[in-house]
Amino acid sequence: MNSDVAQRSFDEAAQRAFADLSGDHNPIHLNYRFARRTQIGRVIVHGVHLLLWALESASAAGRLVAPIRSLEVRFLKPVYLCETATVAVNSVGRAVELQVRVADILVMVVTLRPTAEPLAVPKTDAIACEPKVRSEPADRGNDDLSACAGAVRLASQVACRATFPSVASLIGTERVAALLGISRIVGMECPGLHSLLSSVTANLVEMDDDDKLRYVTTDYDRRFCAARISAWGGRLCARIEAFSRPPPTVHPSTREVAARVALSSFASQCALVIGGSRGLGEVTAKVVAAGGGRTVITYATGRLEAEAVADDIRAWGGNCTVLRYDVRGSPTEQLAQLGCAPTHAYYFATPQIFRRTTGRYDPDLFREFALYYVDGFASVCETLSTSAIAAFYPSTIAVVESNKGLSEYAMAKAAGEKLCADLQAFRSNLRLVVKRLPRTLTDQTATVALVEAKSAADVMIPIVAEMQQQGAW
Amino acid sequence: MDPLITIFAETLRLDPLTLGDASTPDNTENWDSVNGMKLVAAIEEAFSVELTTREIMSMRSIGIVRTVLKKKGVL
Numbered sequence: 160m161n162s163d164v165a166q167r168s169f170d171e172a173a174q175r176a177f178a179d180l181s182g183d184h185n186p187i188h189l190n191y192r193f194a195r196r197t198q199i200g201r202v203i204v205h206g207v208h209l210l211l212w213a214l215e216s217a218s219a220a221g222r223l224v225a226p227i228r229s230l231e232v233r234f235l236k237p238v239y240l241c242e243t244a245t246v247a248v249n250s251v252g253r254a255v256e257l258q259v260r261v262a263d264i265l266v267m268v269v270t271l272r273p274t275a276e277p278l279a280v281p282k283t284d285a286i287a288c289e290p291k292v293r294s295e296p297a298d299r300g301n302d303d304l305s306a307c308a309g310a311v312r313l314a315s316q317v318a319c320r321a322t323f324p325s326v327a328s329l330i331g332t333e334r335v336a337a338l339l340g341i342s343r344i345v346g347m348e349c350p351g352l353h354s355l356l357s358s359v360t361a362n363l364v365e366m367d368d369d370d371k372l373r374y375v376t377t378d379y380d381r382r383f384c385a386a387r388i389s390a391w392g393g394r395l396c397a398r399i400e401a402f403s404r405p406p407p408t409v410h411p412s413t414r415e416v417a418a419r420v421a422l423s424s425f426a427s428q429c430a431l432v433i434g435g436s437r438g439l440g441e442v443t444a445k446v447v448a449a450g451g452g453r454t455v456i457t458y459a460t461g462r463l464e465a466e467a468v469a470d471d472i473r474a475w476g477g478n479c480t481v482l483r484y485d486v487r488g489s490p491t492e493q494l495a496q497l498g499c500a501p502t503h504a505y506y507f508a509t510p511q512i513f514r515r516t517t518g519r520y521d522p523d524l525f526r527e528f529a530l531y532y533v534d535g536f537a538s539v540c541e542t543l544s545t546s547a548i549a550a551f552y553p554s555t556i557a558v559v560e561s562n563k564g565l566s567e568y569a570m571a572k573a574a575g576e577k578l579c580a581d582l583q584a585f586r587s588n589l590r591l592v593v594k595r596l597p598r599t600l601t602d603q604t605a606t607v608a609l610v611e612a613k614s615a616a617d618v619m620i621p622i623v624a625e626m627q628q629q630g631a632w
Numbered sequence: 633m634d635p636l637i638t639i640f641a642e643t644l645r646l647d648p649l650t651l652g653d654a655s656t657p658d659n660t661e662n663w664d665s666v667n668g669m670k671l672v673a674a675i676e677e678a679f680s681v682e683l684t685t686r687e688i689m690s691m692r693s694i695g696i697v698r699t700v701l702k703k704k705g706v707l
Contacts, residue, residue: 357666382685383669402666518661563658608665609689 165216166245169204174240177208180318181339182311185296185346185354195461196407196437196602200511203237204244206356207342209267211323211335213246213257218325222248223255227330229275232359236266236515263517275362278396281389283308283375290371297351304386304403305379307349310371313393314339334363337393340372349376350386350403355607357385361397368394383607405605410442411616413475417449419620425450425627429499433484433539434507436461438601439553441468442615443505446623448477455497457484459508486535490542502630504543504550506536512603516564528571533578544588549629551622552579554595590629594622635678636698636707643667643674653695679706 171189178184183205186193194202210232217223238244242261249256257269290312299307313336320327320335327335338361345354372392379386384403391397430447434440435456444454445468454472456479458465465481472479484493486508508531514524540550554576557569579593598604600612633648640655641648644662657663663671672688675681675697681704683691691697701707 380669380673382688383672385669561658606665608668609685611689 163245163247164220166243168241168243170241177205180314182343183346198606199237201239205342206234207338213259214326215323216246217248217257218329226273227271229272229362231270233268234356238266264515278362278398280391280396281375293347296347299351301381304350308375310373311340311343313370313372333393334395337372337395341390344374345401350401353404353406355402355404357400359397359399361395364394364396402607408600408602408605413445413449413472416445420449423451425452428452428503429501430454430503431501432456432505436465439615440507443619446620448472453478455480455482457482459485486531490538494542500546503626506552508535512568521567525567525570528568532571532575537578540582544586547588549590549626551626552593554593556595556597592626592629639674639678643671656693681706
């Protein structure tokens with residue numbers, strides 16, 4: 160039998176309630192501004208919340224029966240707030256498998272078995288640790304992560320039973336509390352702030368117990384920042400696999416950039432940097448400013464980040480103002496606030512690039528990318544080219560390389576290249592520089608995988624110099 | 633059964649008959665960045681080797697993985 164047993168979406172209230180119950184207040188689950196600075200790009204549901212909801216739904220529907228001796232959970236893709244998740248239950252031999260999907264995308268698989276492979280409980284001094292209580296997640300480096308050990312206090316059994324009554328009856332309330340404790344360990348302790356939960360294998364055991372879940376890192380691969388953690392307590396013995404994501408990319412300061420740029424080399428530029436609050440835009444603004452140019456950086460949602468970039472430029476002695484600009488809106492009204500006629504425009508407006516995809520072509524996704532990379536750029540050029548201006552369009556090597564999951568992105572950039580060619584041909588006031596940029600290290604591209612990425616400064620300094628030449632007509 | 637194909641099939645939970653030296657992350661289901669790391673761990677354990685960062689970054693197909701392992705003398 161294979162059928163969907165439940166659907167739900169998770170809103171902010173549900174996030175906060177789970178965070179309070181589990182003690183996992185990691186900002187990736189609660190804070191839009193923090194989540195925006197990760198490759199995931201958005202607030203995501205706690206993996207253990209998804210797990211317990213799936214178990215509760217299946218159990219309440221009578222699809223799970225004892226004995227359950229072990230469970231294996233694979234967290235495949237993140238689930239965003241307010242999107243609908245569906246859980247289906249399959250029988251696979253003697254095991255029961257829960258599959259959670261969002262649209263057609265499989266996001267989590269849970270396998271429940273009446274048997275268990277042995278999982279050793281480590282012998283370690285962590286047994287003696289008193290539980291830590293944190294209001295903020297630990298921010299750990301590689302050395303720290305390779306030697307993590309400690310304990311967290313288990314959640315209130317009364318609250319566990321009230322929130323997940325069917326699962327609590329099926330496997331025991333303290334085991335529900337232990338699963339919640341796993342979320343707390345990963346999200347708050349180890350790896351902590353930049354954690355990404357990958358899998359949990361847990362045996363339901365009988366042990367003399369107290370109200371703690373103990374943990375210790377048993378293996379840590381520094382190449383991938385991948386931790387294997389043993390956790391035990393609450394009549395549960397678990398092996399957790401989690402990653403430490405790269406932290407938000409820190410780009411060089413204006414002062415550091417100035418060491419690589421000749422003073423006054425860009426002094427004739429009044430540069431509009433669209434999407435200048437972070438990433439390539441941030442670095443470009445600093446390069447122009449370091450070369451003596453005046454910059455106006457725009458943001459759509461990252462006002463505080465944009466102000467921070469401007470403050471850094473001003474602290475160095477440069478000239479920078481900030482303007483809110485959404486490429487999806489009317490450029491005429493928004494750019495009326497500019498206060499100067501830009502001589503150069505750098506266009507870095509972008510939505511989130513890496514998406515959770517089905518692998519099939521998604522026309523809506525292509526249209527979203529085209530809105531930014533074609534429509535938005537065309538509108539800006541139309542508005543600004545009433546006087547002479549040089550504009551930079553960042554295309555991508557993805558246009559000519561095959562990258563799974565990036566077809567719509569690459570197609571929109573290719574369309575943008577064609578737009579640029581036509582604009583160049585038919586607009587006498589416009590000089591365009593179009594470059595297919597390599598993978599460059601920014602928040603959007605920072606990943607746990609081993610992938611080469613260039614520094615934004617290495618990429619943009621020569622481009623700004625080329626733009627300087629283009630602007631001299 | 634080809635031991636390398638077996639590792640890929642078990643790690644990616646795929647039918648081994650669907651895998652070959654031309655298999656890449658782009659044309660192979662489940663071969664994403666997370667499973668890519670699991671593949672590295674499985675290969676290292678199965679063949680008792682340690683792969684360098686450069687070798688890992690080069691392994692963009694099963695055929696290339698095979699070449700890397702042959703150079704290390706384990707295949």
